[in-house]
Structures are given as structure tokens and as C-alpha cells.
Amino acid sequence: MDDLLQEFVAETRETLEALAGEIVAWEAQPADRARLDAIFRFVHTVKGSCGFLDLPRLARLSHAAEDVLAAVRDGHRIPDTALVNAVLAIVDRIGEIVEAIDAGLSLDDSSEDLLIAALAENAAPASAPAPAMGHRAAARSVRLNVELLDRMMSGMSDIVLARNELARRLRDDDVDPRVEAALERLSVTVAEMRDTVTRTRMQKIDALFSALPRMVRDTAAELGKAVTLTLEGSDVELDREMIEMMRDPLVHIIRNALDHGIEAPSDRRVAGKRETGRLTVSARQSGNQILVEVADDGAGIDVARVAAKAVKMGLCSAAEVDAMSLAAREELIFAAGLSSKDTANAVSGRGVGMDVVRANIEQIGGRISLTSRPGRGLVITIQVPLTLSIMPTIVIGAGGQRFALSRASIDEIVTARGDTVRIDAVGDSAIATVRGERLPLVRLSALLGLPQTGEPGTLVIVGTRDGSYALGIDAVLDTEELVIKPAAPAVMATGLYAGQSLPDSGLPMLLLDGAGVATVAGLRFERAIAADEQAEAEAAAPAVPALLFEDLDGQRRAVPLAAVDRVETVDASSIRYVGGRLRLSADGAIVPLYSVATLDGRASLPVLRLTDRETDVAYAIAEPLDIVDLPTTMAPANGAGTVAGVVLIGGEPVEVLDPLALFAEAEPEPADATLCLLQDDGTGWMDQFLRPTLEAAGYRCVAAVAAGQRPAIALSMASGEREAGVTELGVPVVRLRRERAAGGEDATVYRYDRAALLAAMADTIATRRIG
């Protein structure tokens, strides 16, 4: 946190110095829009930084100034002398506070209310307090121009090359050992120096990411939202300048995602999402680019609203908007002065964000793109060049030439002659089998059109985002940390290289792009489904597992696994037709047994033992097959009986047994329990959710009416269709509705309103008895 604060102080101080001229110019010419924008951006940036550095006083001042300046920008306020003075007083105050923070001193805050009050229209000018300067702390860090670092770096490379050449020449002659010793010392110093100079430029992107969790947490709390932040690729290294330049854009994008993207928990619940929003910030290297992705699972871009706003702001005409593609309309969020939010707040402001974000990214030669999935989220991708990023590589030889390959893209290196490796020709391509895993083989020298030296001696297993493959090379020569620079367009156009480098040898070397090589070689990988998406699908619809079996009549049927106690094989002799039905005698007890066909003289057969913890029944089958997940859509069976419905499993219709019907038939009802008929609409909801409640309340629930039974009451869904038969029987019906709010008919009960439901059932039965 200290580092961030230091940086904030240095940055603010620097901007203030640069702003001093603008302020004077604005004072002279308050109508000057460019000056106004510069000052506005300054207070906006200060406001943004204060948010996550927890500097409430600065935040308050800058927010107040920003409000006024925004009013001026929109034409609601005239920048008169009083206003200009008031704003300048605030800017001065910000400077004083920043100095005080740096010096670790406290600063009296009594006059700040006055300063803010002076911003109001028709306010009396505040008497500016005498600036209490003079305690500026000695700077502990120096801010350097990156160009200077660039020159240092390239000078360093020159020194290394000169040293190498000197060493080469000295090796050719007989030299004085003292000269050699001096050269040795020079080499060590140069190597150390180079490390240092390199380090001055490189930083892990973690330097950018480390502040995010706190920022996200605080911002989300401020907005009353719950957000889980996931950071990926924190160890990607890139140019310090890139990190500096990406800090503000990233903060803006994340704030936007939290404020505009991720919905309030209640809205998310209604939309059927988990209440906690998800924000993923990831960094990765792709070719000669670093990709930083900010993905949220919020509402996506409200294109219509953005377009309407753009028209209202006069950025484009309605006709122009109509002519735009969807992508172009989404891109409108990058237009200057546009914000899809109508009211500004402390978090994401008024659209100073995205246009500035884009400008900053483009300034460093990067690009910004977005993928909006309405209702499901927004992914913003920042792509910046990898210039000067340093990379651990291995140097490989193929066809007499050297290439570098990023170590991060290599899964494994194996020798092609080992016992664990096999290479087979398949058609006109080749497959390498490494410890039983089959991988497509790409022979590098053949792919590059270089002279081939027989079979590749070494296989490098290269992992790409889509899949892995084996790259056949002649040999691994070295490992080296290389400074990779983008190669010329004509070189990049091959699609094979990620950049070029100048190693100590003084001969340029090309960095191979693992994914590019696969593409050029024509490898096609089946893209693996993101595990996360899968998890999401499962969370959305918890699957009901079921046992799939072949019945005695050769049909495939399924029974919910929860109803199955066990499957056991019994002797046919233990099954007898006694007491009016088939019964199985086992373990000293007799349980009713179902079978859809005769036992056909089988000596023994598997039997499903079903239990509802009180009653046991047995069901004779031909063979258990598999455990499957029941699809959520079930076609209700005609004529009920022991079949609840039909589902599609593996493309075939399969009957699902209704264990309830089996138990109901097996066990004659005790006369005292009130019988309740559940007319489910096939979703199993009543059975799974309602039944335990009703049974606890003393009802006995059945899904179908057995002969001689007379339910006292029936429950059906408001949209259900099976109530006709019931009314014929003269059974009163309580109808349930899915919606919380009452619909057109008042005789329905919201299905999760337990108390109301039980009351309605009791009422209905009571009315019936009286009537």
C-alpha cells in the first residue's frame, strides 16, 4: 500500500506541476474547453485514485470539484470568476494535502467545508487560507523518463556485444593474463549491470493486479454488490511503462464493470444468476502481445440505451445509429463524454472513463475490444505489445538454424529415441505417442522448408490454448533469457514467429510462436469446454441420478436412484405368488414384488430393492445397465400406473418408474391418514418438494388413484391439465401457481407459501365435510 501511496503522491505532484500552466490559462479564459477538460481529468483521476487508497478528504474535495466542472461542461453553470477561484482553491488544497501525506504530517481540515461551499452557485467567495507550504519532504525516488531507460537498455546491449567481440578477438591471440583478468572483471560487471538495467524496465503484472482485490472489495461494498474477483496470470512480466499506462484504464474498466455491468444481488436473483457477481481479470501472452482481459458476468452492454444516449448527446444522429452494426453500436461506449448511467456517482463517474481508456491504450500501441453477451456479461480485452518484455526461452536447433521457443509454452522435452516415445506415420502426417498419449507431430525443419537431417532427435511437447502437440527438432541447444522485440510485418506475416531477439552471440534469432506453428501446420484441436461453463450448467439444473436397467420385457426403464436401496440377485424359488400377488421372501421378511413379465423359468434374477425407509418393495429386472442423469424434461405417461413419465436417454425414450405408485400399491392405506392426490405436471416438483411437507402435516400423498382409494383432496398446478378426471371423481382441488403474485384467478396458492397452502387444504376439506 505504501508503494501505491508513494506513486500516487509522485503522480499527483507531477500532474499538478504540469497543470499549473493550464490553471493560469483557464483563469484568463474560463470558456476554454480544452483547459477545462484538463482540469476535469485531473480531479477525476484524483477521485479515482482516492477511492482505493482510502483518502476520504481528497475524495470529497475532488468529487465536489468534479461535480461543478461537469456542470460547466454540460453548460449548466457559467465559469465565472467566483467558480474559477473556488475550483482553483480546491486544486491548491489537493496539492497541499498531497504534500502533507508525503511528509507524513497532519493538516488541519477545518477550512475544507468552506472550500466546498464556495463551489455552490451564488456562494460568497471563501477567503483562501494562506498556503502552508515549506514542509515538502525530500523525494526518496526519482521518476525517470522511459525514453531514458530505453536508451540505457540499448546502450547496455551494445556494451554486451562489444564485450563479446573483444573476448572473441582476445581468444585468437595470446594475451597477457592480466588483460584476461581485466576482461573477466568487465564481463561480470557488464552482466550485473545488464540485469539491473533490465530490471528497471520489467515488472510483473502483479504490480498492477495486487491493488485490485482491495479496490474491488471496497467498490463493491460501496455499491451494495457482492463480487468475487479472480486474478489469473499475475506472473506475466511486461514493460514497466506498459504497466504504468495500463493502471488507469484497468481501474476504469473494473469500476465500470462493478457499477454498470454486475447487477444488484436482487436483480441477479431475478435473472436466475448467483447473487455474487464474478469478475475475472487475467493476463496472458499471445504471440507478441500481452492480453489483459476483464470479464464480468453482469448484464452486458445495454446497446439501445447507449445508442439513445449517443443520439441525445449529439454524438451521432438517429439515422446514423440505425445504419450501425451491433458491434459499432457497442463501440459507442468508447465515444467521448458518454456514460450509460444517467446519474453520476463516486464510483464510475460520467463517461470520462472509456474514451480516456481507449486513448491511453492506443497511445501505447495497444488495442481494446469488447465482447458483450446481453444478460450474461461483458469481456473487455486490452491488447498491448510485448515490446521489451523479457522471456525465458530454450534455444533449439532445426535444419542448421537456431530458434527460440518460450519456456512457458513448453510442457515437456523428450528424446525421440527413448523407450517411451513412438513415432508413427498416419496417412501423410505423423503421430507421436509419448507415454501412451497420442500427439500430432510437427517436424519443424520440414515445416520451415529447411534441409532435413533425418528423423527429429528431440520432441518438444508444446502446449497451446487449444491442445498440445509434439514439435520435432534436431536438438535443444541452450536456455536463455531473451529480450523479445516485435519483428517486421513481413516476418510476422508468416504466422510462425512471435518476435525477434538479439542474443549474446550477436546473431539475430527468431522466437517461434507455439500456437502459430500449430496453425500453419494445419493442426486442428477440439476446443475443450471451459470447466467453468460446465459447472455453471450443473449449478443451474441439479441432475437427478437414476438407475437405468433392462426390464423383464426387454424394455429399458429407469428409476430414481434415491428410491433404490440396493440391487441384489435372488433365486427364482424365493419368489412366489402368495396372498394375491408376487412376493419375495428374503432375509426372513416378505416384500411385495413387481414384475412386468413372467419370470420365464429363470433360475435367478436381479431384483431392485426399493425403500422409502418404512416400506420395502422389490422389482424384478433382467439386468442393471448404468447410472444416468435424468433429463429435466419428462413427458408424462398416459394412464399412469407404475410409470411416471418418459425421458430421452442417449437418444432413446426410456420409461421412468414412479416409486411412489409402487409403494402406494404395495401398502394399503391406513384409513385415518387424509389421502392427498398430487397431480404433478411431470417435473417431479410436487414429489420432491411438496410431499415431505404434506406428509409432515399428516397427509398421505399419492401420485395416482389406486382402485378403491378416494383422495380427500387433490393438488394440481394452475397450468396442469389433469384436473378434469379428478373433478369427475368429486375430489376438491387446490391449485398452485408458480408466480409469487396472484394471477387472474384468485383460487390459486403460491406454491412456496407453505402456511397458505396448508390452510387452503384444511379449509377445502373442512368446507367439503360441512357441505
Add this chain to the structure above:
Amino acid sequence: MDLYLIAHIAGRGVAIPTEQVDSVVDLGDVVAVPCAVPSVRGLSALRSRVLTVIDTGTALGIEPMPDDCRRAVITRIDGHHYAVLVDSLDDVARYEPLPLSSGLSLQHGWASAGRGLVDRDGDPLLVLDLAALVPGAHKVSAAAA
């Protein structure tokens, strides 16, 4: 009067506007770039800088430059440094730029690289635009978009 560098390419004299010229060097070893277009001869190092070496003959659509050709004009296009191979270099002098003579029909790459003429003591010399010899340089933005 503009300043031009007079060079020889494929036996012909050409004038290169000096604002396009970074420096003039004799190249060291050239490392091939497999699969790149033929006019890219390879990469070479100039101090700590990597140069993309352009085979000027191939880029102009005539015969490739000889293998031992080492002399090159360094130019910087879109932030990348290129070494454009030449047979030899003459001198640097000021000339009045003239439009291409009407009726002059240039073939091969000369047509796209020729920008005009200068008169060097009675000899007309073609003014060469180095950027037109560099493959892909002007197409970058289109490809990236």
C-alpha cells in the same frame, strides 16, 4: 532542390531521398527467416538493433541480389529498421525532383517504387521510394484491423 543518395541497384542508378535514409552500412551475417516472402533475405544485427534485410532485386521483381552483397541502406518504416541491399553507393547531392516523363512505362516493381526523376548531369535517375520495397509495411494496419 532536395538531397538524394545515389545508389546502384541491378546495374541501374537510382536516387533515394535522404530523409528516408537512416544510415549506410556493410552488413554482417544474415540469418534466414524461413517461410517469409522471398524479398525478405533475413535478419542481421547492427549494433544492438535487429535489421530486416530486403533483397532489393527480388522486391523489384528482377533477379535476386548476389549472395555476397553486403552493402545496404538502412531505413526506418513504422518503427522497424530495414536494410535495403544495394550494389554500390555513389554520393549524396542536391537535385531538382522532376515528375516521371510522360509515356515512360515502368515494369515490375519499378512501377510501384518509382516516384519521379532527377537529372544527374544529363543522366535521368529514377527516384526510389524505399517503403514500396518493404513487403507488408503498408498493409499492417489493414491486417491488424
